[in-house]
Amino acid sequence: MQYSIGIDIGGTNSVMGIVDKMGNILFEAELITKDYEHLEGFVDASYDELFPQIVKLGKNNFKGIGIGAPNGNYYNGTIEFAPNLRWKGVLPLAKLFSDKFGLETTVTNDANAAAIGEMMHGAAKGMNDFIMVTLGTGVGSGFVANGKMIYGHDGFAGELGHVIAVRDGRLCGCGRKGCLETYTSATGIVRTANEFLETKSTSSLLRSVANITSKDIYDAAVQGDFLALEIFQFTGKILGQSLADAVAITSPEAIILFGGLAQAGKYIFEPTHKYMEENLLKIYQGKVKLLPSELRESDAAILGAASLIWNADKVLV
């Protein structure tokens, strides 16, 4: 049996695991990312977690390490200026891991890793053309065309979260205005809720909640709360409009929604699908499936990163 290692580096937590080619996760570990002042310390801690298991399964059976990381660059194997990490500048992530472990290491961003995981084990199995959209704290995406991940010229393709959904709209963490992720991420929908509560007089269950989360909005919607439903309509409209524009570029077979906000099910899927269809150029109407991810949220990060190794066209040493 051959194995690969999948590591998902997040701003808060990082998860890692050993995965076989069928997508079974044989071992899992977690680190608190921000406990590590330097990337080198994080690499050492990962080694301490994983290496005993690698030895147990036989190091020769390991094909490599796949890492999904914010601003992970596929071509250089680097993390570059990731705003949510303590580790600043351009960091040779792949090199540090491959030197320490003696295993080939491939890096990409987390949404691309999720897309590859979905293609190997999830809702995009057998598809050559699809878009993966992650609706988490931010909005990420991975575009696959002709059966291959689009990394782009510089390794940073697929930033759907930063297309301008509303010209001169909400201020984004990236310094620009109106980015899709300021509206359709878990944090974006909370901004919408707070705006609606302030500008509308509709009564709502949300009025009695302090520090509203996206989960609160979902819970209110499930109870039929009119304002919560309106918040989902608004969010789905903006997401659907931006997806319609993305379809005009790559014309995918499906768009797969993943992440916290996607778990709101019909409350987000129905308006998103409706407004996507309304905004599609006629030749695309009725053709593009809008699907939920088929990977378990907890597994997806590790599976996706590990899949990089099976899928990699180019593996960095």
Add this chain to the structure above:
Amino acid sequence: MQYSIGIDIGGTNSVMGIVDKMGNILFEAELITKDYEHLEGFVDASYDELFPQIVKLGKNNFKGIGIGAPNGNYYNGTIEFAPNLRWKGVLPLAKLFSDKFGLETTVTNDANAAAIGEMMHGAAKGMNDFIMVTLGTGVGSGFVANGKMIYGHDGFAGELGHVIAVRDGRLCGCGRKGCLETYTSATGIVRTANEFLETKSTSSLLRSVANITSKDIYDAAVQGDFLALEIFQFTGKILGQSLADAVAITSPEAIILFGGLAQAGKYIFEPTHKYMEENLLKIYQGKVKLLPSELRESDAAILGAASLIWNADKVLV
């Protein structure tokens, strides 16, 4: 020597030629597209023009026929519901040509054909990731990623002219509002001129022109006409904004502008580049070249279509 045939079907005229692998056009002919009530008659007329030349060069030396056509579908070899052609519905274009000529025939839309021509003989030589944007009567585009044309799931990818540049903006021929091509095509810039002339009181050389064309706006700009320069600024701003969004999806090495409006040179390139840079996510800034096509306007259509044959991953018979 091997040859291929390139045919560009336009709403008004169609051009066709015999091309060698170096990109030399050895023979050229033109037909008035709208003279032919049925596609079959057009195929016969093309045969009459081309076949004597094919015989002269030796039919066995011909590798196939490439056709760029409005709403041309790469996968099916069809034209599907092309609004600018007399021939309605779904038409088996590749089959009719291959049956008549006894040569393999590949079809795509005109902007994709131009992109392939540019990749083989023009400004995109050696590039794996670029976007071709044609600014003609409409706005077309071809996206290349990982060295391959993105045809999408249905063969219709790359409709950048129909991303929504201005939400609830100008009515487009496609029935929707605010499409990029209503602003940044040769016809779009004329709409802008007429709007500006009506809503602004600035004096302008254009005020004395009846039935303004994009060429008139260019001529006025060359003479330093303030309103004409403002029209180009406005057009470049909208184009630059939409290009910045497209970069966030495929992260190309270059964007190549082609077609009538691109010939306005610095008047369109400078504002487009400025506003594209201003609207790019930081990681893409200063990385994406904005280039003019290196194909002669008159050759590009034939060369691009012929290039389909050398480049085709899949050739329809």
